[in-house]
Amino acid sequence: MTDKYAVSREKTYSAVKTRIFLADLLLTAVSLFVFQVFLSYPVDESARALSRNFHPACFVYMSVFFVFMYVMGLPLRFFGSFTVEHRFGLSNQRFPSWLIDEAKSAVLTLVISMSAVQLFYLVLRNYPSRWWIIAAFLWVFFLIVIARLLPVIIIPLFFRYIPISDQVLKERIRALGQKAGIRVLDVCQIDLSRKTKKANAALIGLGRTRKVILADTLTDRFTPDEVEAVVAHEFGHYTCGHTWRLIAFSGALALAGFFLLARAMDRISVFAGAAGAADLSIFPILVFLMILSGPAILPLQNLFSRGLEREADSFALDMTGNAGTFISVMRKLASMNLADTEPAAVKKIFFHDHPPVGERIRRAEQWRADRG
Numbered sequence: 001m002t003d004k005y006a007v008s009r010e011k012t013y014s015a016v017k018t019r020i021f022l023a024d025l026l027l028t029a030v031s032l033f034v035f036q037v038f039l040s041y042p043v044d045e046s047a048r049a050l051s052r053n054f055h056p057a058c059f060v061y062m063s064v065f066f067v068f069m070y071v072m073g074l075p076l077r078f079f080g081s082f083t084v085e086h087r088f089g090l091s092n093q094r095f096p097s098w099l100i101d102e103a104k105s106a107v108l109t110l111v112i113s114m115s116a117v118q119l120f121y122l123v124l125r126n127y128p129s130r131w132w133i134i135a136a137f138l139w140v141f142f143l144i145v146i147a148r149l150l151p152v153i154i155i156p157l158f159f160r161y162i163p164i165s166d167q168v169l170k171e172r173i174r175a176l177g178q179k180a181g182i183r184v185l186d187v188c189q190i191d192l193s194r195k196t197k198k199a200n201a202a203l204i205g206l207g208r209t210r211k212v213i214l215a216d217t218l219t220d221r222f223t224p225d226e227v228e229a230v231v232a233h234e235f236g237h238y239t240c241g242h243t244w245r246l247i248a249f250s251g252a253l254a255l256a257g258f259f260l261l262a263r264a265m266d267r268i269s270v271f272a273g274a275a276g277a278a279d280l281s282i283f284p285i286l287v288f289l290m291i292l293s294g295p296a297i298l299p300l301q302n303l304f305s306r307g308l309e310r311e312a313d314s315f316a317l318d319m320t321g322n323a324g325t326f327i328s329v330m331r332k333l334a335s336m337n338l339a340d341t342e343p344a345a346v347k348k349i350f351f352h353d354h355p356p357v358g359e360r361i362r363r364a365e366q367w368r369a370d371r372g
Helices: 002-050 054-087 095-126 131-158 167-179 216-221 224-239 242-271 280-320 323-337 345-351 357-370
Strands: 187-190 201-204 211-215
Touching (some): 002 054, 002 280, 002 345, 054 095, 054 280, 131 201, 131 211, 131 242, 167 187, 167 224, 187 216, 211 224, 216 224, 224 242, 224 280, 280 323, 280 345, 280 357, 323 357
Parallel strands (some): 187 211
Antiparallel strands (some): 201 211
């Protein structure tokens, strides 16, 4: 009876998160429609009345736009990231802490978005025929910068680094890194348990910012062999060059996406009576087209990502030589994170950037069988 309940709970949690994702897409589309029809032109005129210079006017327009979109999406974000997580017993976070994190996230998103939009329009206005090429290269540069800054700026905004008390485990991870040919600059632990019961680990950062991060929920509830198996998977991503392959893949998608967007915006600006693609008044349409492309390319992105995850799994199995431990890890993580171990094919295609846990366990069992 317990197993049936657990499976039902996992499926229910997965279904709720899927509905929230779809509701968020619909809410975003409706919000963009409302802003475009009722607010965009008045806000654009008011911004241009305040300043004849484009970029200050752009700042005013985007401030109103982003605040509007944030307020419209806040109730659903609260439901999805706070209410649902508590309802399924996955969250340890209290409301004041959630509110602080939400404020930090909002400010961070606003700063990045405003900077990106200003740069986007600078390129669009100065290179009207080639902006899409430059924008794709800037996107790749942005991904590299974020990867480098993630462990030193972004993560400390939301979690605290805490010392690893188990020095033996720390040395095992360093030794595993040497075996994999990776120079591990640091092994850290974060206080994930303050906010969630979920567990994870990662090798993040580029160059001098590269470090192994272990969630305290992982080190507290998993054996050293299991932690090593998780870290070996993360080392597989590095050894196989997955970070750079993901960046290159994202860059190629961005290049194709910006090219199609450029063709579409030329036509839409004429249809909307705008001065051109760089007219602020049609910015919500531009955002809508970008968002529309998301579900369209999700299957391709997820397919690519699942392939990388399989490579990392194979690397971890070869590195540790212990399929039993790997399988134990997969089962524990699935239980702690309420993962749907056997999702429907459509859900796997559109919502899973990792192979389902059931598939990963079967591959590990096959790996063990092949080696006798």
